Amino acid sequence: MMAADEIVHGVPPSLSAKVVGSFAYLTVRDRLPTILTRVIDTIHRNKNKFFEEYGEEGIRAEKQAISLLSKMRNEMQTDKPVIDLTDGLQDREPWNQYLQRQQTLMEDQEPVSWFKSPWLYVECYMYRRIQEAIWLNPPINEYDVFNEGKTQSYFESQQAVMALCTYLEEFHKNMEDISKNQLFEHFNKLLKVSLWGNKCDLSISAGKENSQKTSPIDSLDSLQPFILVDDSNMVWSTLTSLERPGQLEKTKAGRVDIVLDNAGFELVTDLVLADFLVSSGLVREVHFHGKSLPWFVSDVTAQDFKWTIRQTMGANHRWMSKSGAQWQRYMKEGVWSYHDHPFWTLPHEFCDMAGDAPDLYATLQEADLLLFKGDLNYRKLTGDRDWDHAVSFDTALRGFGPAPLCSLRTLKANVQVGLQPGQGEKLTSQDPDWMTCGKYAVIQFHSPKSEQT
Template identity: 80%
Template structure:
């Protein structure tokens, strides 16, 4: 395991823990090469497409990109030193500074290498190097090597999407008649649907199919006992305490930000929750935050966000199509806004954000509530450290608190904080893989006011 303070920010010992490293070797030797091999195969299978669109230039780009990716695969399998990026893009300097920071922490004794570095850093670095290989070989710069997997995941989840859009229409039709308790009940259901949508993660399955087949609403009661921390009451209270009178006379929170995770069914569940927040008057505006390039196989990019709404509009299903039209209108009217920022596709922990991406931190400070989806966001929130399970969520955030925030996460990585004494030990005795199976989940809240 690595030294406790990987950031170089001088985190006090009482607020530090070792970076999770026990699974780094296994992950790099097994899952990451599998993902890279699939990327290489995808590019090769599209060889004819590149030739049809770009002629010989496309064929040369395909060969050169595969050559760079094969070299990358060899580097990670043989524990080569981590190399600086050379593509000269907006985030290149920041990535190279991060590498230099890691090297300074090690001293001159050994180079930063694949097997001897923090798991989170190496995973992020691999995806960035994939993009470098593409960007160095135009006209392939904009090719999404993960698009096929994301598209397949969306279409395989069609029945569940139709079910959810039908359910949403029924809720929205009667939303004005709902009592406060009924409104909370619907909010809680759709928050949990968004939570369990996070099970559909293609980076964990190395790109293998991972879609939603059944109705998530029908599964909520049976899944309730697998939510290890449920702070949904605090999320609800935050939304209600942030309400301000609007022009229509209705009171709403001004803004909820959702830091997205996976495309496909999970993104649909996020859009459905966002629709409900607006239609119920719980929020006036939703700001979505996604990735600026394809990332961790299935993470949402601007193209995925727009494509998903277009596909929903075009669906041969009344309520699915009507949902899509409503979402399109929200975007056109500015009720929904999509953003990306280089920070989301960098290896930094979120406690670094105020210093390394002050513009993004300021943007999040404008929100009344920030919902952060998924496992990678949780790892970055907590620094991917081997915290004791009973350490408080606020403590593990190490000062990150631009606004009240809530992590919606199914557990797929070896980190979890904020549990009751003995809870982690009991889970380990019952199910040794409880932290990595995706079977368990948390709705975990923190507010700057609770520090």
């Protein structure tokens, strides 16, 4: 429900499952219970492993975790009130405070429930409750229920990973003779490979296999018509303005931060893009931001990040293993670094970051360019609200702008801003599911400096 201050400032309401038939409604009714059922099945399938590692204690923990998750599934399906978290994790308090905040926004003081609350909130809340169920049950409290799907996605995309690493090797080999225009061509291709890597999302397929089988470079031309907004030229301008004349150019070029989305193939596309940015001298360093706990089925954690680099290093393919070894060197030398922060797994819109996580906001302000990968980041950038499609991206950010930023996103949720007048309506008439099918994409850029005053 809209709070008074939202009505005054013309901010539309949050998307919610209370709108029967909406994508949010179908997600809470069908997709989230399916994901929970898969989580329960995964824990149950690993019962023998837990027994081998921990004996009877492992079996007891498995039963207890399943019992908590089954209880949550029932609460969700019967639209029960959302309850406080009870574990000892550091973000418990902010979560419970956020729940109180939601309660004060509810009209008629109805309790905050699964179908009546903002969709962004309850979807994040489900993943946080999965973590609670695991955390409350040592000795399996470090277990990542989504790990199998993430590793499978990586292995099933091997052909595509080989093709990308081969492309990267070719670039490195011919780097000295490349003109500025050719550099832009390479950048444009790898930015778009990273964009379309976002199609491989296990939460949208409710955990079913979703990998990249073919060479992503070969598909780019055929995918171009499906990019609804393409601000890649602005991203390029931002990057090239970081270059400094003179021989110290490479040491003075700037920093790019990539706010990651999915593990598996998408993460490889991000690593390849980051390698290109550094090895071409366009940037000095890359900071990666991932999740501090297993999240939205396939999101990257520190464990996934390290594992992917190790696997690529150990691959039985010359250019893959060479790329992996280079990535390991970047990490060792501090050219690349991985960071996580509890804010990324809170349900807050990013316009709240400066107030709720000032340390993270200050960190992002040090970047020269921020790349936000994927759908969940887009939903948080725009507040997951019922915006008109023609509202500008700048408006929907509601003041969030620690540095020039770009969203690379394939559409899998019904929020999209920054389109031309009439473009959304035309798409709806041609393809009613355009906002949720993952077929369309955007590269949307915002620079705090260029904001209209």
